[in-house]
Amino acid sequence: MQSLKLSYASSTKALFNPDIELLSDIDIITKYEFDRAKVINNSTRRFNNYITINKGREAGIEPDMAVIDNDGVVGKVKSVSKHFSVITSILHSDVLVSSKIKRTGDLSTTKWGGQDPYMAKLLYVPLHVDLQEGDTVVTSGYNAIFPEGIPIGIIKSFETRKDAQFYDVEMELASDLNELSYVYIIRNRLKIEQDSVETATMELND
Numbered sequence: 001m002q003s004l005k006l007s008y009a010s011s012t013k014a015l016f017n018p019d020i021e022l023l024s025d026i027d028i029i030t031k032y033e034f035d036r037a038k039v040i041n042n043s044t045r046r047f048n049n050y051i052t053i054n055k056g057r058e059a060g061i062e063p064d065m066a067v068i069d070n071d072g073v074v075g076k077v078k079s080v081s082k083h084f085s086v087i088t089s090i091l092h093s094d095v096l097v098s099s100k101i102k103r104t105g106d107l108s109t110t111k112w113g114g115q116d117p118y119m120a121k122l123l124y125v126p127l128h129v130d131l132q133e134g135d136t137v138v139t140s141g142y143n144a145i146f147p148e149g150i151p152i153g154i155i156k157s158f159e160t161r162k163d164a165q166f167y168d169v170e171m172e173l174a175s176d177l178n179e180l181s182y183v184y185i186i187r188n189r190l191k192i193e194q195d196s197v198e199t200a201t202m203e204l205n206d
Contacts, residue, residue, distance in 0.1 A: 032147055033187040035059060037085070039180045044117040049089040053183060056080045064145060066186040072151035072174030073097060073110075073139065074183050085185075091117055091177055098143050099152055102136040104129060110137065110152050110171070117177055120153060122169035129167070131158050137171055144188050 037059075041052035055061050057080045065077040067087050075089040088095055090112060097110040099122065109123040122137060135155040141148025153171040161168055 031189060033189060035061070035185045035187070036182055037061075037185060038182055040084075042089075042177065042180055044089070044091055044177050047114050048093055049091040049117075049177075050078065051075060051087040051089050051177075051180065051183070053085050053087065053185075054083070055185070056082050056084045058082050060187065061085045061185055062187070066146045066188075067183050068146075068150055068186065069175050069180060069183050071176070072153070073146065074175055074177065074180070076145060077185065087183070089177060090120070090173065090175070097146070097152060098140040099137050100140040101125070101129070101131070101155075102138050102149075103132070104135075107140055107142070108137070108169075118173055119156070120171050120173055122153075122155065122171045123166070125158075125167045125169055126165065127160060127167060131155065131167055131169070133157060145186075147186065147188075 035055065037053040037055040039051055040054050041050075043049045043051075051067075051074070053061075061077060061080050063077050063079060067074040067076055073090055075087045075092070075095060078086045078088040080086075090097065090110070092112065093114055095112065099108045099110045100106060101108065106125065106129045108125045110120050111123055112120045125131060133155055137152045137155065139146040139148055139150040139152060151174040153173045156170050156172050158167045158169040
């Protein structure tokens with residue numbers, strides 16, 4: 001699995017839009033590694049969708065690794081064999097992605113609505129947030145899987161419901177999962193350490 005520094009210097013240099021400032025972020029370069037894989041099976045029309053790629057344990061792929069493409073978030077690794085991996089797509093009822101509105105920095109959660117493969121819901125956006133159509137939604141970095149700042153989607157519409165605490169937000173996904181050919185698997189080299197210290201801290205406070 002290549003380091004992020006090598007990936008960005010070569011074939012994955014155009015991995016993100018120019019306004020995503022990951023290329024010069026030394027913390028990202030140090031913490032994450034990327035590997036490219038070919039999509040060999042993919043579903044988008046079911047309630048729970050999966051993607052199969054042509055790399056597995058032998059290539060260093062492990063469950064819970066993040067998966068993206070050139071446009072943004074795709075999903076995370078579910079299971080691996082020696083030569084193959086199955087990814088739980090962002091188009092899956094159980095997938096929640098920790099998100100934030102790039103312009104305002106407000107945290108939220110992305111969840112697929114279960115029908116349109118091009119759209120998702122943005123949950124838990126409080127009514128005091130200055131939300132605008134066209135706002136970019138990116139990963140928050142508030143977990144040990146996805147780096148911060150990877151595109152998730154663009155807000156297309158939002159409304160309030162009577163007695164609701166949060167907006168009802170529709171978002172167009174950044175990645176067209178119907179057109180997937182290649183993806184990038186992200187390995188957080190510090191994930192085990194982060195998970196360990198967070199678990200130990202919670203146990204001490206219980």
